[in-house]
Structures are given as structure tokens and as C-alpha cells.
Amino acid sequence: MSRIDARFATLKAQGRTALVPFITAGDPLPQATVALMHELVAAGADLIELGVPFSDPMADGPVIQHASERALARGVGLAAILGWVGEFRRRDQATPIVLMGYMNPVEIHGAARFAAEAVAAGVDGVLLVDCPVEEAAAAAPLRDAGLQQILLAAPTTGEARLARIGAAAAGFLYYVSFAGVTGADRIRLDEVRAQVQRLRQSVRVPVAVGFGIRDAASAQAIGAFADAVVIGSALVAQLAGAGSEQEIRARAHDFLAPIRAALDAQDRAR
Amino acid sequence: MPTATLANPPADYHSYPDADGRFGAYGGSYVAETLIAPLTELRAAYERLRVDPAFIAEFERDLRHYVGRPSPVYHAERLSREVGGAQILLKREDLNHTGAHKINNTIGQALVARAMGKRRVIAETGAGQHGVATATVCARFGLDCVVYMGATDIERQKINVYRMKLLGAEVVPVTSGSRTLKDALNEAMRDWVTNVADTFYIIGTVAGPHPYPQMVRDFNAVVGREARAQMLAQFSRLPDVITACVGGGSNAIGLFHAFLNDAQVRIVGAEAAGEGIATGRHAASLAAGRPGVLHGNRTYVLCDDDGQITETHSVSAGLDYPGVGPEHAFLKDTGRAQYVGVTDAEALAAFHRLARSEGILAALESSHAVAQAIKLARELPRDQLVLCNLSGRGDKDVHTIAAREGIAL
Numbered sequence: 001m002s003r004i005d006a007r008f009a010t011l012k013a014q015g016r017t018a019l020v021p022f023i024t025a026g027d028p029l030p031q032a033t034v035a036l037m038h039e040l041v042a043a044g045a046d047l048i049e050l051g052v053p054f055s056d057p058m059a060d061g062p063v064i065q066h067a068s069e070r071a072l073a074r075g076v077g078l079a080a081i082l083g084w085v086g087e088f089r090r091r092d093q094a095t096p097i098v099l100m101g102y103m104n105p106v107e108i109h110g111a112a113r114f115a116a117e118a119v120a121a122g123v124d125g126v127l128l129v130d131c132p133v134e135e136a137a138a139a140a141p142l143r144d145a146g147l148q149q150i151l152l153a154a155p156t157t158g159e160a161r162l163a164r165i166g167a168a169a170a171g172f173l174y175y176v177s178f179a180g181v182t183g184a185d186r187i188r189l190d191e192v193r194a195q196v197q198r199l200r201q202s203v204r205v206p207v208a209v210g211f212g213i214r215d216a217a218s219a220q221a222i223g224a225f226a227d228a229v230v231i232g233s234a235l236v237a238q239l240a241g242a243g244s245e246q247e248i249r250a251r252a253h254d255f256l257a258p259i260r261a262a263l264d265a266q267d268r269a270r
Numbered sequence: 271m272p273t274a275t276l277a278n279p280p281a282d283y284h285s286y287p288d289a290d291g292r293f294g295a296y297g298g299s300y301v302a303e304t305l306i307a308p309l310t311e312l313r314a315a316y317e318r319l320r321v322d323p324a325f326i327a328e329f330e331r332d333l334r335h336y337v338g339r340p341s342p343v344y345h346a347e348r349l350s351r352e353v354g355g356a357q358i359l360l361k362r363e364d365l366n367h368t369g370a371h372k373i374n375n376t377i378g379q380a381l382v383a384r385a386m387g388k389r390r391v392i393a394e395t396g397a398g399q400h401g402v403a404t405a406t407v408c409a410r411f412g413l414d415c416v417v418y419m420g421a422t423d424i425e426r427q428k429i430n431v432y433r434m435k436l437l438g439a440e441v442v443p444v445t446s447g448s449r450t451l452k453d454a455l456n457e458a459m460r461d462w463v464t465n466v467a468d469t470f471y472i473i474g475t476v477a478g479p480h481p482y483p484q485m486v487r488d489f490n491a492v493v494g495r496e497a498r499a500q501m502l503a504q505f506s507r508l509p510d511v512i513t514a515c516v517g518g519g520s521n522a523i524g525l526f527h528a529f530l531n532d533a534q535v536r537i538v539g540a541e542a543a544g545e546g547i548a549t550g551r552h553a554a555s556l557a558a559g560r561p562g563v564l565h566g567n568r569t570y571v572l573c574d575d576d577g578q579i580t581e582t583h584s585v586s587a588g589l590d591y592p593g594v595g596p597e598h599a600f601l602k603d604t605g606r607a608q609y610v611g612v613t614d615a616e617a618l619a620a621f622h623r624l625a626r627s628e629g630i631l632a633a634l635e636s637s638h639a640v641a642q643a644i645k646l647a648r649e650l651p652r653d654q655l656v657l658c659n660l661s662g663r664g665d666k667d668v669h670t671i672a673a674r675e676g677i678a679l
Contacts, residue, residue: 055578056452056564058459059302065446077576103300103563105577130300130563134290138300138568156307156466179304180464 003096003124004148004171007046008206008227015270017223017263020208021256022049022100022232023239024067025084026076032245033084039249041095044260049127049230052081052101059129061183063233067240078109082121089122098125098150098171103138111138115145125150125171133165143170153199155179155191166202172228173203177211183233187212193225216262223263231259279604283530286597291480291567294603296596299479301566305459308466313481315386320488325381332377333492336410337367341493343500343657349627349644356650358643359509360630360660361497361525370633370662371490371521372403376472378489380407383470390414390469394458396423396451397587398430399633399662400474405439413470415439418457420450423587430666448581451591455565475518476595479566483595490524497657498528505655511536511646514659515638516609517553517589519598521661530606539598540642542584543611553582555594556602556609564593570602585614585670586634588662612638620644621664621671633662634670 001009011018021040026033037048053068053076060068085097099118106114106128118126126142127150139149148171153162156179165173175196178186192209199207209222210230219229238255242248280286291297299309319325333339341362350358363371376393383391391413395401401417408415417434421443424431434441447453455473462471476483476490501508512529514522516539529535544552552558555570562571564579572580572592584590601607617634620641624630632640636659643658650656664671672679 055447055573056456058456058565059463061460062446069447072578077578079576104571104573104579107562107568108560108573108575108577129302130566132299132301132303132306134306135298135300138563152303154302154304154307156304158307158310161306176302176304179466181460184464 007096016267018046018228019044020047020228020230021045021235024051024071025081026071027067028239028242030074032248034087035245036248037088039252043253043256047096049098049100052099054102061181063183063237067236082117085123086121096124100127103128103130111141115142119145133168162202169205172206172208175209177209189221196225216259219259220262220266287484293597293600296568296599298568300563301479304463316481316485337373340496341365346628353644353647356647356654356656358647359657363661364663368403368406370399372400375486375489376403376407379472380411388470392416392458392461393472394418394454398427401434404472405434405437409437417441418444418454420454421445422449475520476523477518486520487523490520491527493524494528508535509655509657512657513538513639513642515540515635517591519595521659525659537607539609540612540638542589543613544583547611551583553584553590554611557611567596569593569596569599588635612641616641631664633664634667636661
């Protein structure tokens with residue numbers, strides 16, 4: 001069983017909602033990335049989404065765009081990121097890691113070579129924002145090497161495609177809560193709840209909801225019906241500008257721990 | 271469809287793309303999940319409209335009475351004599367309304383937008399030519415128009431920015447990334463993903479996700495269809511070589527497409543070699559790039575070893591793009607077309623030469639094609655015919671040229 005599947009099975013047995021923070025690898029300080037990942041786990045993360053910075057992040061709002069630009073300006077690339085994952089794995093063999101990014105870095109690295117290196121480093125899944133299920137053949141070398149390709153669904157995803165996505169989904173399904181870019185504030189709870197119920201007709205894997213979740217209250221509201229909540233831009237914005245590893249860890253903890261506590265309180269009450 | 275290669279060329283170049291928008295290994299729809307639905311809707315609408323006689327008739331009527339088509343094929347006799355080789359013929363897209371081939375595509379897409387009931391149009395622009403062509407048709411069709419433009423380009427192209435505003439468009443500066451065309455395209459995609467229900471995205475070149483490379487080509491293919499018929503009527507034969515400049519590649523594919531199955535016609539695309547390909551300061555994606563994925567399609571891109579898209583350079587803002595339309599990538603790999611670099615200096619020299627020998631100020635983009643036509647003609651006998659797409663007029667570039675040459679206006 002993959003690390004992602006095992007983690008969701010455990011959470012399900014415990015009746016808990018998964019908390020999934022997203023950080024841009026190498027931001028705000030490249031040398032603090034591994035310490036930040038451990039801190040996220042200590043503050044209650046069940047799975048980490050590690051953003052691979054790209055020069056042209058078409059689906060991202062300003063917060064993650066700027067984080068990518070900062071990381072790129074510091075020379076962060078796939079080799080460094082896979083190195084950090086390997087280092088993280090020396091102390092943590094349980095927390096799944098999903099790399100999230102765009103096609104071109106993987107293409108240029110060579111999909112098969114990237115996949116082999118990612119598996120060796122301890123990466124569990126890959127979410128390619130610009131690789132919908134229609135283009136999944138391009139990611140076949142990743143799946144062949146044992147990585148789970150995390151697929152997305154959106155409010156605009158129709159029924160026929162949902163069935164196709166459901167059949168191909170592995171690990172979990174990432175539901176984009178609204179039509180927009182990351183970090184926008186457009187979430188409408190009733191719609192998201194109805195959509196997640198619709199997804200569950202076609203999809204057997206756990207459903208994570210992302211885009212627009214920014215604090216304990218919004219995490220709780222989504223956690224009431226989703227298997228996992230993803231928090232990206234709000235966390236990245238909190239970390240931006242932190243000047244030392246200590247400060248980065250403190251900010252990450254202060255941001256994430258209350259969200260974990262809120263989710264746990266809600267889960268216990270069920 | 272088996273992948274066509276140099277060793278296995280396709281029998282019919284007009285059969286591309288396939289149903290998934292692929293030109294051999296290139297093209298496709300590499301976009302965020304949210305955009306699949308609007309792209310599917312667009313594809314269905316376009317598939318219906320492209321064979322709808324009423325739609326075709328309206329498009330052709332607008333090209334004739336609003337754009338001023340057909341544009342002539344002009345025999346540049348003085349230039350040809352000076353060069354001393356083959357005869358140089360110019361397809362005069364510079365004589366179109368708004369001064370370039372871009373209007374062929376924006377008219378077509380505005381008609382599609384209207385047929386789909388979309389009231390709001392967005393576009394990206396680099397030099398501002400596509401932005402002006404989009405603002406123009408939006409004014410004419412009464413559509414709201416928002417144009418994304420890199421902050422750096424807005425500084426460089428103030429006149430076109432004002433022109434768009436005169437036409438009623440809102441111009442939004444883009445301050446992310448390199449603040450140029452590629453970033454404007456990213457920002458337009460972000461707008462589209464946010465406003466999918468009521469917004470139509472008019473992409474300005476033969477790139478982007480399927481069906482854009484096909485649709486933009488189809489609307490520009492009138493250039494080659496006309497030129498092919500004009501060659502037969504005026505010279506009783508096809509040209510020996512055709513050439514056009516290639517940034518994203520819309521004017522080039524517009525000219526090339528009608529000739530793709532004429533195996534005897536040699537096809538040469540002129541990319542922006544900037545300060546020279548060896549300097550790294552260029553925009554020659556086909557000549558110096560590698561296959562990757564950018565802006566929704568698989569194509570040749572300029573990027574570093576980590577897959578990060580690199581900044582490009584060209585004296586001509588319209589060629590300053592790190593990708594290229596997927597059909598050009600396909601034509602390169604099959605060997606049907608050849609792509610070569612033309613430097614800033616060569617383009618500027620061709621600009622002056624055409625101005626003085628024929629009384630035509632060509633756009634800096636088109637001047638790359640003129641430079642290539644001159645190179646080709648020089649090496650060919652006098653009875654051969656080189657057809658060059660003069661894709662736009664140079665009025666917009668007068669300030670750039672003066673500044674480069676140290677002349678205060």
C-alpha cells in the first residue's frame with residue numbers, strides 16, 4: 001500500500017480529517033525547507049504538498065506566483081527539491097509527500113528520469129496542474145515508476161469527465177473549490193458541499209478540497225464534509241519575509257496548530 | 271494516426287490536427303482542470319461554425335469589406351534587381367485594416383464569441399498589434415474588451431496602448447514574471463479561469479490549448495489561399511520558395527498552410543535571432559529550443575535545464591516569445607519547413623532596404639521575413655520566385671528604429 005493510501009486509511013479509521021499544507025519548495029529560505037517540513041508535521045500536517053516553482057504558473061494567484069519567483073531567484077530547482085525530500089525522509093518515513101507543479105520542468109528533466117529520482121528520494125505523488133486526464137499519457141512514466149498521479153476536479157468538470165477522472169484517480173482527488181486561481185477568496189460553502197457529494201458518486205479515492213481555505217473556521221467548514229483540507233496561499237503568505245529558520249518554524253506552527261486543533265475538535269464531536 | 275517524422279512524412283498536411291488537437295507529437299490541451307469545460311464548449315462551437323455556410327459567408331464578407339481583402343501580391347522589381355537573384359514577391363498583409371494580418375484572426379474569433387453568446391472578450395498582447403486588432407473588432411461587435419499587457423511592453427508601446435483605449439478597451443498592466451508577452455498570456459489565462467462563464471479569450475497566435483492553434487490558423491489561412499491563387503493568376507505558377515517571420519507563428523502558418531501539400535514549394539520560416547543565437551539573446555524557439563510544454567500545448571520552448579522558461583530578446587516585440595505554435599514544431603520535425611534565424615541587425619538592414627527600394631515601411635517583425643527573402647533570392651537564379659509574407663506595416667516601429675539609431679524625434 002502506498003504511503004498516501006496508508007495515511008488516508010489510518011485517518012479514516014480514526015475518524016479524522018486530513019490537514020494538507022502546501023508550501024513552495026525553497027521559500028522563504030531554501031536552507032530551511034526541510035526544517036519547515038518537519039515543523040508542519042509537528043503542527044499537525046498529515047500530508048505535505050511541496051510546490052515545485054515554475055516561471056509561468058498560469059493557475060496560481062499572486063501569493064504563490066511571488067513565492068515561485070523568490071524561490072527561482074534563489075536557484076531552486078528539481079535537483080535541490082528532491083534532495084530536500086530525501087533529507088526529510090531520513091527522519092520521517094510516514095508522512096506522504098506530493099510534489100505539485102507544472103509539466104515543463106518534468107518534461108525537460110525527462111519524465112522517466114524524474115520519476116526514478118523522485119521515487120528514490122521518497123516522493124509519493126505528483127500533481128501536475130496543467131496535465132488533465134486527457135493528457136495523462138504524458139505522465140505514464142511517473143505512474144510506471146510507482147508515483148501516484150493526483151488528479152483534480154473543478155466546479156466546471158462535467159459528469160462524463162468525472163467518471164473518467166474517477167476511474168483514473170489515485171491517492172486522492174483534489175477538488176478545486178471555485179473557478180479561479182489559488183489564493184482567491186471566492187469559496188461558497190453550500191456549492192462546495194453539494195459538489196463534493198456529487199464527486200463521491202464517481203470517485204472512490206478520498207476527496208481533498210483546496211483553493212480559498214485560509215484559517216481554522218474555513219478549514220472546519222470544509223472539513224465537515226471533505227476527507228482533507230488543503231491550505232496553500234494563506235500559509236505561504238504567513239511565511240513570506242521570515243528571515244531565519246527559527247522564525248519560519250514559529251510562523252508555520254502558529255498558523256497551522258490552531259487549524260489542526262479546530263479540525264480535531266470537530267472530528268471528536270462527530 | 272502514426273507519428274509523422276522526417277523518415278515518415280504525412281500524406282496530407284491538411285489533415286492535422288487530429289481530434290485531440292495534436293500535430294504529431296505537438297499540440298494538445300495542457301491546461302488547468304477548470305479550463306477543460308470552456309475549451310470543450312469552444313471546440314464544439316467551432317467545429318459547428320467552421321462548416322456553417324452562414325458563418326463562413328459573414329467572415330468572408332467582413333474580410334472583404336472591413337479588412338479590405340484580398341491583399342495584393344506585389345512584385346518588388348526594384349528590390350529584386352538590386353539583390354540580383356530570384357524575383358521577390360510580397361504578400362501585402364500590411365495593407366489590411368489595422369495594418370497587419372492579426373485582424374483576420376480577431377474578426378473570426380469575435381464572430382465565434384458572438385455566436386456563443388459571450389459578451390466579454392479578453393486578450394493578451396506583446397507589441398500591442400493583437401491588442402489593437404482585438405479592441406477594433408470588439409468596438410465593431412459591441413463586446414467588452416480587456417487586454418492584458420506586460421508592464422514593460424506598456425512602457426515600450428505607449429501609442430498602441432492609447433490606441434486600444436481610444437477603441438474602448440481596458441488595458442491591464444501585468445507586473446509578474448518578466449512583465450512581457452508570456453506573462454500577459456499567463457494573466458489572461460488566470461482571468462479566463464476566473465470568468466469562464468461569460469468570457470471569450472481571443473488568443474493572438476497559433477499557440478495555446480486546442481482548438482486555438484487550429485482555429486487561429488484557419489482564420490489566417492486566407493493569406494495562403496489568396497496568395498496561391500494570385501500566383502497562379504499573375505505568374506501562371508506556384509512560387510519556388512515561400513517565407514514568413516515566426517514568433518508564435520500565426521502569419522507564417524497563414525501563408526504556409528495552403529502550400530503544405532505542394533511538395534515542390536520550399537518553405538522557410540524566419541525566427542528572431544536577436545543579437546545572435548550564440549549570444550543567448552534571441553527568441554528562436556525552433557532553431558535553439560527543445561520540446562516542452564508551455565501555455566497549454568506541447569511545442570518547442572526556450573528554457574533552461576530545469577525547465578524554467580527563459581527571457582527572450584528581439585528588436586521586434588511581436589517575435590519576442592519563448593514558445594511557438596505546435597504546427598510549426600511539427601513542420602520542423604517532419605522536415606516540411608525549415609526554420610532559420612535572422613538577427614536584429616539583418617532585420618533592420620532589410621527594413622531600410624525595402625523602404626528605399628520600394629517605398630514600403632515594413633513592420634520589424636515582417637522585416638525578418640524580408641531579410642530572409644533577400645538571402646534566399648540572392649542564391650537563386652533570376653527566373654525563380656520567392657514569395658514573402660509582408661505581415662504588417664512599420665508605422666508602429668518608427669520610434670523604436672529612431673531610438674536605436676540615436677535619432678531624437
